[in-house]
Each structure stands twice: as structure tokens, then as C-alpha cells.
Amino acid sequence: MKISALDLKKQIAPIRQELDAAVKEVIDNASFILGAGVEKFEQHIVEYSGAKYAIGVSNGTDAISLGLLALGIKPGDGVVCPAFTYYATAGAAANIGARPVFADIDEDTYNISLTSIEKVLAKKSKLKIKAIIPVHLYGACADMDEILRLARKYKIKVLEDTAQAFGAEYKGAKAGTLGDCGAVSFYPGKNLGAFGDAGLILTNNKTLAEKLKILRNQGNKDKYYHSVLGRNNRMDTIQAVVLDIKLKYLDFWNRSRQEVARYYNNNLSGWNIKLPVVPDGSTHIYHQYVLRSSLSNKLFMNYLQKKGIDSRVFYPVPLHLQKCFKYLGYKAGDFVQAEQAAKQTFTLPVYPELTVEQRDYIIKTVKEFMHGQ
Ligand SMILES: Cc1ncc(COP(=O)(O)O)c(C=O)c1O
Incomplete structure (x- = not known):
């Protein structure tokens, strides 16, 4: 018997008509980046997750990089990451010039170990640690109460890597809504997967949300007026409408x-x-x-x-x-x-x-x- 790791064809088949109609509408409108389709999806994510703001972006890796940039992480700043996770958690930090500082994981849950975080944060070093990225690995949440307590103690920011856990809950709150912000991946194989690359940032902080909207779109608030050095990390409209349908399931x-x-x-x-x-x-x-x-x-x-x-x-x-x-x-x-x-x-x-x-x-x-x- 042949059993694949995932069967997206079977997942898509029962909702194919809905998906086809939504994609057709985008093509008919000939508007392919951001716009009403992305805004509607972001609004539905807000309703689903309970986060105050949702910012659709190009993929989960960019969601982490953008989140760190918006939180004020600068080149040379230390960012604590688990040593056991997908590459992108630390890669996204390193790619904006930050320095990953690894911590071990818990033997049972595979999530970042509190003892190891505390050891890293308490260590006297010239490196300034400014943030931590707990990863909700495989779909279960890291110990957010304790991580947030340590973050307050050491005055560092918390970006939840929610790439693998969108829809999971920690003490009744959706994963990704507990830290300063949460990065979500909609890579096709994720529990909520797009038809290409897509990602999202969740936050309850209005200022951060406004910064993120500017950063994802070339640093412009008004077209051709670039207030900050932004990036091209916008979400495609086709991905948004596909995800909007899949979100219901x-x-x-x-x-x-x-x-x-x-x-x-x-x-x-x-x-x-x-x-x-x-x-x-x-x-x-x-x-x-x-x-x-x-x-x-x-x-x-x-x-x-x-x-x-x-x-x-x-x-x-x-x-x-x-x-x-x-x-x-x-x-x-x-x-x-x-x-x-x-x-x-x-x-x-x-x-x-x-x-x-x-x-x-x-x-x-x-x-x-x-x-x-
Ligand atoms: C833990 C983790 N972080 C980050 C990412 C990056 O997401 P993406 O592939 O959408 O860039 C992934 C998924 O691929 C992931 O599993």
C-alpha cells in the first residue's frame, strides 16, 4: 500500500468548485496583489484568531523577518531560538543581520526549554539579546506563560513562530496571539495551506500593525513616498482568496x-x-x-x-x-x-x-x- 505524507488532491477535491470560482473572480478582476481579497482574508483571520490585527505577507519566513524588524531588532542583536526547529526560524533572524542564540528543547514536548532559555538570558555577555522566538513545534504550543514571564524579566520581545500551529490554543487563546506578534506560514503543506507561498503576522499592537503594513510594501504608506526601508513582502490576492475559503474548514x-x-x-x-x-x-x-x-x-x-x-x-x-x-x-x-x-x-x-x-x-x-x- 502506498501512503503519502500528505494528500492535497484529496483535500482540495470536495471544495474545488468554491476554490475555482474564487480564483476566477481574481482573474476576472485582474488585481493580483493585496487589495480587497487580502483585506477580507485579514479580517476573517482577526475574527478567527482573536488577534486585533492580521497582516498578510509573502511567506512564513518573511513574516518572522518583518516581525523582528517591526519590533526594532537591529543587526548584531541577539535573538533566542530553539536549536531544534525548521531552519527558517533562525534563518529569518540571521537574514536581517540578527544573531541567533540557541537554546535547547524540552525532552517531552520538543519545544524550547525554559531552563535553557533562562541559562542563555542570565549569561553575562557583550551580546545584547533583544528577542526570543518560541516555536510551537509540530502543532503544540510552547509554555507561553513562562516564556512571557522571562521576557518581561529580561525586557525582551517575543515573536511566536506559529508556522506549524495555526489554530492551536494555549489556555484558550489562539497560538500566535500571546507574544508581541506571531508569524504564521501558509506553505501548501501546512494545516492551512495556500496554493503557493503565503504568510501572516498576528498582533494586538496597533503601532506594530501599522509599521508592518508599511514594511511589507516597500516602506511606503503613500505610493512612491518611502518613509522607511521596506521590503517587497506583500500577499498575493489569489493566495488570500484560496486561504479564505480553506479557513472555514x-x-x-x-x-x-x-x-x-x-x-x-x-x-x-x-x-x-x-x-x-x-x-x-x-x-x-x-x-x-x-x-x-x-x-x-x-x-x-x-x-x-x-x-x-x-x-x-x-x-x-x-x-x-x-x-x-x-x-x-x-x-x-x-x-x-x-x-x-x-x-x-x-x-x-x-x-x-x-x-x-x-x-x-x-x-x-x-x-x-x-x-x-
Ligand atoms: C517552524 C517554521 N518556521 C518557519 C517556517 C517558514 O515558513 P515558510 O515556508 O512559509 O517561509 C516554517 C515552514 O516552512 C516552519 O515550519
């Missing part, structure tokens, strides 16, 4: 992912394999369903792939050991949990369209591998 899709995760959990508990942990105070929307085994994740993944199941390793190399961050001077052994997670974790396909037959085949195959060990 997001909670249903997220609940279906939770149901698949529950099915796996019920069938795999007691199999000497670590199941995903839902952190205290958070919901989990299972952007990824991640298992951990003391056996090599690559062996596990290869076995599943040989059996037709598209398992993945997210992520095989923690950021402090990536070649592009060599200049930061970290070495193997600096972040033990991040390094262990990179060796032991792998995914099972998790999406609403997975049939019971497919789920059962995946479970059977995982057990088969464990039997053989």
Missing part, C-alpha cells in the same frame, strides 16, 4: 487530525515507542505526528518507506550543527536534547483524508518493525 481538519492521532496513540501505546506529548495548557493540532524510538529514526523511517509509507525525519540536523550557522561557534554536545531528538524522532502520515484501512496498515507496519528488533 480549518477547525474541522484540525479535529480530524486529532482523531487520527488518537487512533495511533490508542493502538501504539505499550509498544516501547514514545508517543507525542500534549503540553500542559495547550491543544495539539498535529501538523506532524511525531514518534520517538531509542532505535535509529533513519532505520525506522527507511523501513516504513520501504513498505510504502512516507515517513519523514523532521529534523535530521539541529540548527546549531548546520553548516550555515557554523560562524556562531556552537559544537556537538552543546544541546543534548536537540541532538537526541534529531536522531530518534520520525513522523507518521497524519491528515484528515487518511482512511481507516491506511491507518491500520501504518500501525501494523510500525509494530512489525518493533517485532523485528
Whole structure:
């Protein structure tokens, strides 16, 4: 049996007519960047998320860079990032000249570790740490109460990397609405995915929202009058109308992912394999369903792939050991949990369209591998 990591064709099929009509309207209007379609989508995101402002941008990476710029992060400023996340979290900071300062992750949730953050912030150094980017990895929230407490204590800004967790909740509030701002990615494979690149910034701060609107659009408030050095990070109208339709289904899709995760959990508990942990105070929307085994994740993944199941390793190399961050001077052994997670974790396909037959085949195959060990 062949089971892909994601099946977007199946997701799109039942809403195809709605999507076609919306895209046709954009083409008929021949207005392709920002405009009414983007404004309507931003308004619906405000209503959905409870954030006061939503600013549609070009992608999730740009959402992080723009958010940091709007928060006043300057070249040379330190920005705390988890050592175990997708490259873009730290890449977006480094690309505006900031210096990523890595912290380890929690062994159970894979989110940034509070002890490690405190250690980094308390360290006396010439580097001025100005912000932290907690990542809500795989769809579950980082410990925001404690992170916000530390941010207040050390007077630093908080940008939530909500790329993988749009729709998840932390103590009743939507992920991305708790810090100074939240960056969202609508990369096609995300729980809410566009038909290309797109992203968004959430904030409750009016001044920040106004800055972001200027920064995303070449630094101009009035056309051809550039008050600040902005960037071209605008959202496409076609992406906005597609996302606006898909937004209506997001909670249903997220609940279906939770149901698949529950099915796996019920069938795999007691199999000497670590199941995903839902952190205290958070919901989990299972952007990824991640298992951990003391056996090599690559062996596990290869076995599943040989059996037709598209398992993945997210992520095989923690950021402090990536070649592009060599200049930061970290070495193997600096972040033990991040390094262990990179060796032991792998995914099972998790999406609403997975049939019971497919789920059962995946479970059977995982057990088969464990039997053989
Ligand atoms: C944790 C994390 N941060 C940032 C990004 C960047 O988003 P994008 O691909 O939309 O630039 C992604 C997704 O790709 C991500 O998973």
C-alpha cells in the first residue's frame, strides 16, 4: 500500500468548485496583489484568531523577518531560538543581520526549554539579546506563560513562530496571539495551506500593525513616498482568496487530525515507542505526528518507506550543527536534547483524508518493525 505524507488532491477535491470560482473572480478582476481579497482574508483571520490585527505577507519566513524588524531588532542583536526547529526560524533572524542564540528543547514536548532559555538570558555577555522566538513545534504550543514571564524579566520581545500551529490554543487563546506578534506560514503543506507561498503576522499592537503594513510594501504608506526601508513582502490576492475559503474548514481538519492521532496513540501505546506529548495548557493540532524510538529514526523511517509509507525525519540536523550557522561557534554536545531528538524522532502520515484501512496498515507496519528488533 502506498501512503503519502500528505494528500492535497484529496483535500482540495470536495471544495474545488468554491476554490475555482474564487480564483476566477481574481482573474476576472485582474488585481493580483493585496487589495480587497487580502483585506477580507485579514479580517476573517482577526475574527478567527482573536488577534486585533492580521497582516498578510509573502511567506512564513518573511513574516518572522518583518516581525523582528517591526519590533526594532537591529543587526548584531541577539535573538533566542530553539536549536531544534525548521531552519527558517533562525534563518529569518540571521537574514536581517540578527544573531541567533540557541537554546535547547524540552525532552517531552520538543519545544524550547525554559531552563535553557533562562541559562542563555542570565549569561553575562557583550551580546545584547533583544528577542526570543518560541516555536510551537509540530502543532503544540510552547509554555507561553513562562516564556512571557522571562521576557518581561529580561525586557525582551517575543515573536511566536506559529508556522506549524495555526489554530492551536494555549489556555484558550489562539497560538500566535500571546507574544508581541506571531508569524504564521501558509506553505501548501501546512494545516492551512495556500496554493503557493503565503504568510501572516498576528498582533494586538496597533503601532506594530501599522509599521508592518508599511514594511511589507516597500516602506511606503503613500505610493512612491518611502518613509522607511521596506521590503517587497506583500500577499498575493489569489493566495488570500484560496486561504479564505480553506479557513472555514480549518477547525474541522484540525479535529480530524486529532482523531487520527488518537487512533495511533490508542493502538501504539505499550509498544516501547514514545508517543507525542500534549503540553500542559495547550491543544495539539498535529501538523506532524511525531514518534520517538531509542532505535535509529533513519532505520525506522527507511523501513516504513520501504513498505510504502512516507515517513519523514523532521529534523535530521539541529540548527546549531548546520553548516550555515557554523560562524556562531556552537559544537556537538552543546544541546543534548536537540541532538537526541534529531536522531530518534520520525513522523507518521497524519491528515484528515487518511482512511481507516491506511491507518491500520501504518500501525501494523510500525509494530512489525518493533517485532523485528
Ligand atoms: C517552524 C517554521 N518556521 C518557519 C517556517 C517558514 O515558513 P515558510 O515556508 O512559509 O517561509 C516554517 C515552514 O516552512 C516552519 O515550519
